[in-house]
Amino acid sequence: MTVNDRSVSGDIDPRTLLVHFIRENLNLTGTHIGCETSYCGACTVMFDGRTVKSCTVLAVAADGATITTIEGLAKNGQLHAVQEGFWERHGLQCGFCTPGMIMAAVGLLEENNNPSEDEIRHGIEGNLCRCTGYHNIVKAIEYAGAKLRGEEPPPAEWEVSA
Known part of the structure; x- marks a missing residue:
C-alpha cells in the first residue's frame, strides 16, 4: 500500500485493523482510536480517494490501496485548506x-x-465531537471550501464589526 505518498509493505497478522497498522507499524499517531466500533469517526482516513473509518478495515484489505492520513495532508510545509x-x-x-x-x-x-451548512452537517455526521457543538467546525469547512474554490473566505464572526 501507499501511505501519504510513501510505499509501505511488510508482514502483519491478518486480523490487524488498518488503524492499528497506521499507528503501531507506521508510527502515524494522528489517526486516533476513539471507540473501535466505527461510531465516533476519530480514525477516519482517505482510502483510494474516499473516507473510511480505519477501525472497520483490515490492514490486509488495503494491499495495493492509497491511504492518506492527517499527516499526509500538508504539502511542502503548506497546510491543506481544511487544516x-x-x-x-x-x-x-x-x-x-x-x-x-x-x-x-x-x-x-x-x-x-x-x-x-446542511450539507456540511450531513457530511460530517459520522464524526463525533464532544466539545464544540460543531458551529466552528462548520465555519472551518465553509472557510476551506472557499479557499478550494479560489475565493476569499467569509470573515469570521469576531471580525465583523457591529
Whole structure:
C-alpha cells in the first residue's frame, strides 16, 4: 500500500485493523482510536480517494490501496485548506476528534467544494465531537471550501464589526 505518498509493505497478522497498522507499524499517531466500533469517526482516513473509518478495515484489505492520513495532508510545509480552516476558524477544542473530522471534511469537499451548512452537517455526521457543538467546525469547512474554490473566505464572526 501507499501511505501519504510513501510505499509501505511488510508482514502483519491478518486480523490487524488498518488503524492499528497506521499507528503501531507506521508510527502515524494522528489517526486516533476513539471507540473501535466505527461510531465516533476519530480514525477516519482517505482510502483510494474516499473516507473510511480505519477501525472497520483490515490492514490486509488495503494491499495495493492509497491511504492518506492527517499527516499526509500538508504539502511542502503548506497546510491543506481544511487544516487552515480549522486553524483560522477555531474548529476544535480538545483536539481529539480533529484529525478524523478534518479527513471527513476533506472527503466532503472533494465531492462538493461548495456545500451548504446542511450539507456540511450531513457530511460530517459520522464524526463525533464532544466539545464544540460543531458551529466552528462548520465555519472551518465553509472557510476551506472557499479557499478550494479560489475565493476569499467569509470573515469570521469576531471580525465583523457591529
